[in-house]
Amino acid sequence: MIANLPYLAVAGLIIIGLYTILFKKNLIKIIIGITILESGVNLFLITLGYRMGSIAPIFTGNPSDAVMAYPVPQALTLTSIVIGVAVLALMLSLVIHLYRHHGSLHLSKLGGDDQ
Amino acid sequence: MKGMSTIVKTIANISFPLITIYGLYVIAHGHLTPGGGFQGGAIVATGLVMLIVAHGSDWMEEHIKEHDLSIFESLGALGFIGLAFLGILMGGVFFSNFLVDTTMLFGGIPVDGAANINTGGTLPLMNFAVGLKVIAGLFAIVLVMALATSKKEEHL
Amino acid sequence: MNQRNMLAAAFLTIVGVFLIFSMLLMHPFGEPTSQAMDQYIIDNTVEETGANNGVTSVVFDYRGFDTLGEATVLFTAVASVVMIFRRLKK
Numbered sequence: 206m207i208a209n210l211p212y213l214a215v216a217g218l219i220i221i222g223l224y225t226i227l228f229k230k231n232l233i234k235i236i237i238g239i240t241i242l243e244s245g246v247n248l249f250l251i252t253l254g255y256r257m258g259s260i261a262p263i264f265t266g267n268p269s270d271a272v273m274a275y276p277v278p279q280a281l282t283l284t285s286i287v288i289g290v291a292v293l294a295l296m297l298s299l300v301i302h303l304y305r306h307h308g309s310l311h312l313s314k315l316g317g318d319d320q
Numbered sequence: 321m322k323g324m325s326t327i328v329k330t331i332a333n334i335s336f337p338l339i340t341i342y343g344l345y346v347i348a349h350g351h352l353t354p355g356g357g358f359q360g361g362a363i364v365a366t367g368l369v370m371l372i373v374a375h376g377s378d379w380m381e382e383h384i385k386e387h388d389l390s391i392f393e394s395l396g397a398l399g400f401i402g403l404a405f406l407g408i409l410m411g412g413v414f415f416s417n418f419l420v421d422t423t424m425l426f427g428g429i430p431v432d433g434a435a436n437i438n439t440g441g442t443l444p445l446m447n448f449a450v451g452l453k454v455i456a457g458l459f460a461i462v463l464v465m466a467l468a469t470s471k472k473e474e475h476l
Numbered sequence: 477m478n479q480r481n482m483l484a485a486a487f488l489t490i491v492g493v494f495l496i497f498s499m500l501l502m503h504p505f506g507e508p509t510s511q512a513m514d515q516y517i518i519d520n521t522v523e524e525t526g527a528n529n530g531v532t533s534v535v536f537d538y539r540g541f542d543t544l545g546e547a548t549v550l551f552t553a554v555a556s557v558v559m560i561f562r563r564l565k566k
Contacts (some may be wrong), residue, residue: 277481287546291549
């Protein structure tokens with residue numbers, strides 16, 4: 206089980222993010238939960254391309270026959286991080302609009318039905 | 321929002337060129353060291369946001385309009401697409417690296433692990449285009465949000 | 477605890493158990509299963525692209541189309557944020 210420790214960290218981050226989205230009633234806390242969920246998914250992507258005892262895939266000043274980590278998962282994680290920043294900017298601007306219209310950030314004062 | 325005290329403004333004015341030079345170094349050496357267009361663009365945008373925090377968004381609105389930022393971002397996007405289409409004209413496929421192994425601008429192949437900036441083909445040019453796009457985009461997002469939360473608007 | 481909270485707790489428990497089970501059954505950390513594509517990229521990057529950085533050559537040369545899609549997403553997000561905060565000029 207110690208050999209799978211990064212994967213258990215990914216599961217922990219996803220569970221914490223899902224708990225915050227489901228059970229908190231403040232809009233900013235829900236947005237923080239979405240960001241934690243996305244950090245967990247990015248961590249999962251980059252732990253898939255590691256080989257034991259490898260170095261970064263840079264050829265400057267390194268011997269050319271060293272064992273190197275895989276570069277393709279790192280490139281896809283870069284794309285995922287930028288898309289996460291874009292979605293976060295859109296969510297925050299909509300929250301600013303909602304706050305100016307209703308005057309409160311609590312979910313019970315925003316909707317129409319009561320539960 | 322209002323600005324901060326004189327000490328903060330002076331230190332921000334001193335460190336802004338250093339942050340910009342460091343960010344441009346990370347963009348320009350993207351094909352030799354870890355870094356590239358997106359990472360260096362985020363560094364320069366952070367320096368610009370530090371200027372907003374130190375001087376206040378009212379001062380910033382007098383000096384930079386959002387209309388100028390959209391010109392920079394469109395230039396970056398058009399440069400990236402233009403390089404991709406130029407690959408069809410000169411190489412045959414979309415996105416082909418037509419400058420490597422020639423005697424033109426960035427042609428050259430690194431020998432035996434030594435770092436030479438005259439290598440890489442179209443990669444440094446694409447790094448500059450994407451870096452310009454990221455700088456203008458991230459700075460425009462933060463500037464628009466700072467302006468919107470500071471004015472005393474009446475009810476929508 | 478009303479009905480909505482009980483449903484949410486049940487959903488969270490199911491997803492949590494499923495995640496932890498599948499993370500315990502994955503291949504050990506540090507021994508990836510398929511090696512052909514990345515080994516080809518590591519061996520042939522310096523001759524084919526002329527760059528010393530493996531990640532930059534994958535992002536801009538071997539997989540440049542994904543970077544085009546990402547630049548489009550960033551452009552769309554910036555345009556949407558500026559549009560949301562625009563006032564009608566009288």
